[in-house]
Amino acid sequence: MYVDVGNALASAANPGVPEDALERLDDRVADAHDRIAAGMDADEFGYAALNLPETADADAIEAAVEPFADSETLLTVGIGGSALGAATLTEAVGGDIDAHVLDNVDPEHVEDLLADVDLSETAVHVVSRSGTTAETLANFLVVREAMAEAGVDWTDRTFVTTGPEGNLRDLADEHDLPALDVPEGVPGRFSALSTVALPAAALAGADVHEILAGGRDGMDALAGSLFDCPAYAYGATAYALDVRGAGVNAMMPYAEGLETFAEWFAQLWAESLGKDGLGQTPARALGATDQHSQLQLYRAGPRDKLVTLVRPRERADRGIPDSDLDGLDYLAGNTLGGLLDAEFEATEASLAESGVPSVRVEIPRLDERALGRLLFDFEAACVLAGELYGVETFTQPAVEWGKDAARGLLRGDEALPEKTELGVGDANDST
Structure with a gap:
């Protein structure tokens, strides 16, 4: 996995992370890596993942x-x-x-x-x-x-x-x-x-063996510096941006096959890091579809977002047929994959032009080995971020409260706390 955080630096974005701040943060990353490695060696709860x-x-x-x-x-x-x-x-x-x-x-x-x-x-x-x-x-x-x-x-x-x-x-x-x-x-x-x-x-x-081999590639890439480890580079940069005001992380893969990956990431990031008033709120998007909807907000809305752009470098492709329709001459000789890559590059440049931080994540292709590596690296990034936040990454007490409350309602032996209600309209009115 390749991670490029250049467009998340203070020289390119606001909020952004100064390069010297990343270097200082790297000392904490080294300590966090030692803790993660020790947890893995002992097969401790959570770290065993x-x-x-x-x-x-x-x-x-x-x-x-x-x-x-x-x-x-x-x-x-x-x-x-x-x-x-x-x-x-x-x-x-x-x-x-x-x-x-x-x-x-x-x-x-x-x-x-x-x-x-x-x-x-x-x-x-x-x-x-x-x-x-x-x-x-x-x-x-x-x-x-x-x-x-x-x-x-x-x-x-x-x-x-x-x-x-x-x-x-x-x-x-x-x-x-x-x-x-x-x-x-x-x-x-x-x-x-x-x-x-x-x-x-x-x-x-x-091929399950290949998926796990990709995960092992990620294990082998763990290192005590964010400058040597793609997973830690991502986790540390996301954390550093959050504490500087980028409290929303929009995960935007440029591959239909990774749309559910964005959902998986949302649970991982939210449930692991949302503790003690801390954590970065994940948002889900799909490139290029959501360039026509959410990108307006990312560029021109509140300066509280990191956009994570993910794509495979290689993919199966299909040519775009020639057309005599007016205004479509630029499509001649191009492919759907080429168009999607152009959309990726244009979105990245658009965010940079407006000073919105983004991180580029690339995998070789969308196959079993690359997917195993992608999943492992984002798990490692999340664990690293949890260490930097100082939260209990592997628990979810707020989720458990809701589960218990729902069971109580079904049993009829528990009432929810009273709530203030200000309703408008009639739910039974179909007009």
């Missing part, structure tokens, strides 16, 4: 999904980190299966999806560390019922990834379902390179 490229067993994952290799459709039933990694991998490098994620309990969406797939040709991967996640278990119960109604034996079409205890583990034991173990000491949002997400990639025809 950065060992996954070496500890994940690709052969065991491939063996677990082999009974479902004839499936036409994959339903990953999970939420948050139990789903976004799978969605990112299958969208970016999978193509041999129609992959879907049930990560929300919107009843209309669930009904439409189940009506649209052949459940007899569908593999269902249920993912929950605790085995008690309300949204995941609710969706799975609905899927199981739909299979029964369709005359499909759900036990033949289902496998799970879960912890050693809980409802999901009990269910797997009772019905002899194939079961993979969630990695110990790894929060869900850091689990993309594990049994949580890699089974989806394997079923989609991706």
